[in-house]
Amino acid sequence: MRILIVTTGSRGDVAPFTGLGRRLVDAGHRVAVVAHPTFAALLESCGLEHWPLPGDPEELIRARARATSPEEIRALMTAFVDGLADGVADAVAGGADLLLTAFAPSPLSLTAGDAYGVPVLGTYLTPAFATTEFPLPGPAGGADLGPEGNLAAGQDRLRGADRMFSSAVDRMRERLSLPGRTSPEPLGHTRPVVHGYSPVLLPRPADWPAPVDVAGFWWPARPLGWQPPGDLVDFLQAGPAPVFIGFGSMAPGEGERLGELVTAAVRQAGVRAVVQAGWAGLEAAGDGVFCVGDVPHDWLFPRTAAVVHHAGAGTTGAALRAGVPAVPVPVMADQPFWAARLHRLGVAPQPVPFADLTAERLAAAITAALAEPVRRRAAAVAGLMAGEDGAGAVLAHVARIAEAPGR
Known part of the structure; x- marks a missing residue:
């Protein structure tokens, strides 16, 4: 299959997908990673194709630090997310049989998958479903707020993420001639999500939806031919x-x-x-x-x-x-x-x-x-x-999608 991996952010948001991508290539798939241009050399050195995603995350961090008002920060983020939407749409238009998406760009990946009839599998590096067991990553820093407080904090974080991408999703749906203004159902409710961190570090909450898994880390690939200095x-x-x-x-x-x-x-x-x-x-x-x-x-x-x-x-x-x-x-x-x-x-x-x-x-x-x-x-x-195989869990999902009727 032709598989696109969509991710955005800093090096830590990209490097784990090099190892996952290599495992997919070794299993016979053709893989391209949709990521910012600054990571082209990293991806290509690991034997993976690269599709450029607009935006420079390092410059975004610098610009946010220089910003003098919340309005300026919102304008920076809006422009950045709009660029991501264009990049994801262009990448999927180039042809794909399956999208693997990180959490942040998942609304864009789902919209593009909806437009082009491409299945989407969530591949998240951080927990992204509200639970009573802990608050999602954010200002609380993981401090236990009690079951109701944890759930409320998680739901608030997810609403904030939705707001950040909502206008870009609307424009994307219009560009791709999708009917109505309703975004596709988020991953994890009926379609699977695999979290790429160890259950030893953070066990899977009992109240997460059934299609959501915690499988183990995806280890970055070494650049081909690398030798220590x-x-x-x-x-x-x-x-x-x-x-x-x-x-x-x-x-x-x-x-x-x-x-x-x-x-x-x-x-x-x-x-x-x-x-x-x-x-x-x-x-x-x-x-x-x-x-x-x-x-x-x-x-x-x-x-x-x-x-x-x-x-x-x-x-x-x-x-x-x-x-x-x-x-x-x-x-x-x-x-x-x-x-x-x-x-x-x-x-x-x-x-x-x-x-x-x-x-x-x-x-x-x-x-x-x-x-x-x-x-x-x-x-x-x-x-x-030591016995965990997070990438193997993703490969098992990919195999099931490839064997599904109509694929």
Whole structure:
């Protein structure tokens, strides 16, 4: 089948789909990932086709930080979402037998699937159905509000997501000559959704709709032919396992400030460190510090003593898989939620919100993460996750769709 994977956002919203895409290719499907142009090299290096999706998520983050009013932020988001709608419509018009969609663009994927008669399978990286068991990722950060409060908070989050895309969906339906103004029924009610995170980290709620599953993480693919840099290998072998420090796609433009903070924290904690630049352009200095660009987490993290990260879903999973403690420094979106889950699971100390980050607090959190009880718990959780095959669950759904009557 010709399969399109539709996703939007930062690198953490794209990288997990490289591994899922490779599994689909290996199963005989032709796969293209519909994502922003900044990820073209990543996708192509993993042997996947890329269909460009308008918009630059890094610039959007910068523009939101510069915005001086809620009206300006709304205008930025409206223009961004309108571009996504055009990109999704163009991609599906090019031909597809099946759409796999992340949660954020799912209203657009469903509308395009409706217009072109293409089935849609939800492939979500974060929980996206209201439940009494926890509030959905958002400002509450995963704090239990009680059954009624959790459900209400989740429903409010979903209504907000609907509002963000409603005008773009209306324009899209008009462009594609779909009758009426009613959007298609969201995924999960009668059509399946697979969540790509581990049930060890967050078990499936009992009150979710039957077609909604939690299957396990989709691990990013390594670029074809990738080999570790020799100087990085030498650094890792020259002393005790270092602490990894990186904030992924967060804090663009704050590299100098963060570099000074990280340098001081590493010195205070008395550890070696591998520091990843990310979108912040983070660099640190000093003895026992090595700065890197993109390095596959599945190779690097098992060689570290702990992972300091922004608690995005993908990096959260990679640290859990490696069996090393985490130091979560959440910035926004779903990150406070995952940071709270890591602490509750016993594999991380109390999260340090990015807005409150200081060298002293980071050094103290690193020291706490390296304590023996946290290290033992991290290794135990990795063992519990070892048998999961999240991508395999998606492939099983794809096989059923391919065998359905009329396909």
